Amino acid sequence: MAYIVETVLDGFNFYTMITLNFSKRSLWFDLFRNLSKKIKVESSGGKKLSGKISFFVSNAIYGVFLGYCSCLWFTHIQWSFFARYGLRELQIYVQFFFKLLTNEILNMFLVRYKRLNSLLKTHLSYRRRLKNISKTIPLKLVRQTVTHMIFLRTTQEMFNDLFGWPLLLIVAYTTVQFLNAILFMFSDVPFSPSETFILLGGRFATITVVTVRMILLCDDVSREARKIFLQVYQIRWLFEDASPKQRKELYELTEVVGENLPEFTAAGFFHIGRSNLLSVLETSASFLMVVLQFSIGQNKDKGQ
Template sequence: MSFQLLDAYLKVGKFLAITPLSVESNENSKFRQIQQVIVILLTITCVTVSVYFRDYFLEYTFPKITLCLLSDIVLCTYCCRIVIEASKVLQWSELISGLKNTSCLLKEDDNDKKKWIQWKFVVPQLTFFSVVIYILQAWFSILGLWELIYVFEILQYYLQFCHTMYLHTILEMIRQRYEALKHCFEKGFPKNDKNLHEMSCFAYTLKDIVNRFNDNFGWSLLLLITFTTLQFLNSLEYSLEYNIYGTEHASHVIITQVLIALLSFIPTSMVLLKFENIMAESEELVFLVKKSTTTILDRNEREEMDRFGDIVANNLPEFSAARFFVLGRSTILSIFGTVATFFIILITFVPNARLDAATATNLTMLDN
């Protein structure tokens, strides 16, 4: 993949202060620093005001109130964190330098591919805004002007969406380089063993790119996964208590909560699956190298191939969330496991809350 798709997300991200200015960016100007400070202060202020005016928290159970507050705090922290990450221009330039140095592994994109890349940017954006318009329309019919307190929350969702797709784009560029290195080995090995040294350099460079990615985005990935888990659980709990807003709005409440959960869960899952794809490409390369040694009769050539295999095997990519845990397909199962556990806890409180509400209603009727 060329840098075309990445450039598109950088153009949007620099306006929101959540990405570096460009691929060539290697410094943070005073104006840029002021913009980042304003975005952070605006985020904290708007979240604080939004939470303050949510009086309906008093109608929820304690676990539900805790869940809502945690979701707001984690999302706010995440938005502030990605702004801070965008200011790390040194780490960014090192990451981009590695991607450029390995671009020779890839073929040039033709015009048809470039058009397809443009659609890969436009289609997700149109999908996001279509979903958001439906959500706002549905909740405006339920809450009226009180829906305005959710507007900034939607903006935070968009920051999360853009940043997640931006990460997904970088990861796809890394995956394609591992895939190209594998194809390079398949084509070059039978003809010219001198390529092994050059491919060893590429293996080291790709491992360094992965390390730069972890160092730069590790904390935001941790917050992203935490928020996705909380948001999934929050939306599920809202769907179960749709009767709070009246039975006539039940379908709108359920559909909008499912859509809100998917707005966070789908992009996050795409990133986690991309981690798995990158590791699969590198492991397949190791398998091909080990397999090729069985067909080599010359001792020196076999030793060279074993040495190259050890280099690749010792430099397999591994992605982590701020070095707390390794990221991959299993992380998605962990999200579902966490949701299931907390959901069991939540539903134990819901019947009691409904019983208390019903009792209070009956007592009021008796008093009248």
């Protein structure tokens, strides 16, 4: 377990600090340039302030937890804790900071897809109230939606190129740390039950919760994009009095929307979504059964 943790952490930090900063610098600029182009997104200073507060509060909580753990370990193994685990704690914090950054970028995607979905909903509800849903096809609105969807899909592919390997390593590290926490509960540790609970709970919160939030954000973006596709599909079926030319264009635009739905992947190995959480739980359950079997076997040997 220790070798896997070190390998994943070293691979993550090498990729984020060396590969992203040197070989993919231009892609970074392209990504943030695209994300800076707003789709008439309504925002307020309060929301921006709330995002900043959340970011700083997350770092503050992490700092408090790290300080407590350092003091706790220091009382038991003195300065050897910093010699053995100092660099690892720094690497873990770099990953934590990177996950916060990733969540902010995913939020930017989510806001843009929500805005597109809201525009379509508002237009359709307005036309229903006027009872003229079949008078004129909103081809201009659909064309604009398609343009934005292609633009966002292109930007999302940049995100996959930049964050694919980090996402894979983050999911792998979170899974291993979850298994490590299970192993920690069955190990002989020099801590009281309350101290063990705080150590495991704090590590779970600072590592697992942020990762789960990141996975859920990827899934939320994909779901919001599918809602847009359903809205456009609904427009396609609502306008029965369209001319053959208009209907053909509407069909083509609908297909283009369906072909440009976002897909977040972990370096192309698997899609990021809610199913990943079930996979982690399945792996943890299997690991827990193995640990329990070894623990029961050891207790029987001691009894004999």
